[in-house]
Amino acid sequence: MFKSFFENVVKPKESFSGRFMLKNMNKGHEKLAKWGRSFLQIYKEDIILDLGCGGGRNIEYFLTKACKVYGIDYSKASVEMASFLNKDAIKAGRCKIIEGNVQKIPFKDKSVDIVTAFETIYFWNNIEDCFKEVYRVLKDDGQFLICNEGAFREQKNIKKWADMLNFEVYSPTDLTKMLSKIGFICEYHLDDKKQLAFIAKKHK
Numbered sequence: 506m507f508k509s510f511f512e513n514v515v516k517p518k519e520s521f522s523g524r525f526m527l528k529n530m531n532k533g534h535e536k537l538a539k540w541g542r543s544f545l546q547i548y549k550e551d552i553i554l555d556l557g558c559g560g561g562r563n564i565e566y567f568l569t570k571a572c573k574v575y576g577i578d579y580s581k582a583s584v585e586m587a588s589f590l591n592k593d594a595i596k597a598g599r600c601k602i603i604e605g606n607v608q609k610i611p612f613k614d615k616s617v618d619i620v621t622a623f624e625t626i627y628f629w630n631n632i633e634d635c636f637k638e639v640y641r642v643l644k645d646d647g648q649f650l651i652c653n654e655g656a657f658r659e660q661k662n663i664k665k666w667a668d669m670l671n672f673e674v675y676s677p678t679d680l681t682k683m684l685s686k687i688g689f690i691c692e693y694h695l696d697d698k699k700q701l702a703f704i705a706k707k708h709k
């Protein structure tokens with residue numbers, strides 16, 4: 506029962522508990538997300554894609570800064586909530602939320618200025634292939650932001666969740682290795698709680 510409730514973090518279900526978790530994540534992740542977003546350079550004409558968008562709060566924020574914002578999530582419940590939260594922008598043709606897996610991003614090569622992933626890469630299978638997809642869809646000089654509460658598996662408050670829900674925690678060194686190999690230029694920031702904002706830039 507306890508575990509089944511928290512599985513909504515990995516893939517929110519179409520149920521009361523799934524929707525409850527999505528609302529909580531929209532609120533509960535905001536402080537971390539705000540800090541992570543501060544490392545991005547956003548221009549009005551940018552196209553932004555938020556992967557594993559959950560309840561859509563980051564999309565709502567990005568719509569105040571950029572002209573077009575897309576979201577992808579493999580949970581129907583996430584797509585529904587993110588679409589509801591951003592319904593006006595969807596009507597105006599500035600936003601689209603797509604149900605899909607980040608392993609295959611339904612975008613053309615070099616079509617996006619900024620890709621973001623908040624509290625989601627822990628759950629991605631074949632992560633290096635997902636990162637290659639991010640590289641493919643980014644324009645030259647595009648930015649990829651990964652923002653995670655957990656940067657080390659042994660970190661306070663992380664290990665018990667990672668063990669229970671069986672997810673991966675990638676250290677800044679792991680990420681630098683994987684992303685540099687693909688061609689990204691990497692930098693990262695850790696706060697006093699060891700929360701991570703990782704910026705990978707696609708250079709020409």
Ligand SMILES: C[S@@+](CC[C@H](N)C(=O)[O-])C[C@H]1O[C@@H](n2cnc3c(N)ncnc32)[C@H](O)[C@@H]1O
Binds near residue numbers: 530557560629
């Ligand atoms: C912990 S929630 C974070 C949601 C949101 N980014 C936030 O910060 O509140 C993780 C989200 O990533 C989505 N997700 C996980 N793996 C995914 C994948 N391979 N493809 C698409 N979405 C994925 C889940 O469905 C869930 O909505």
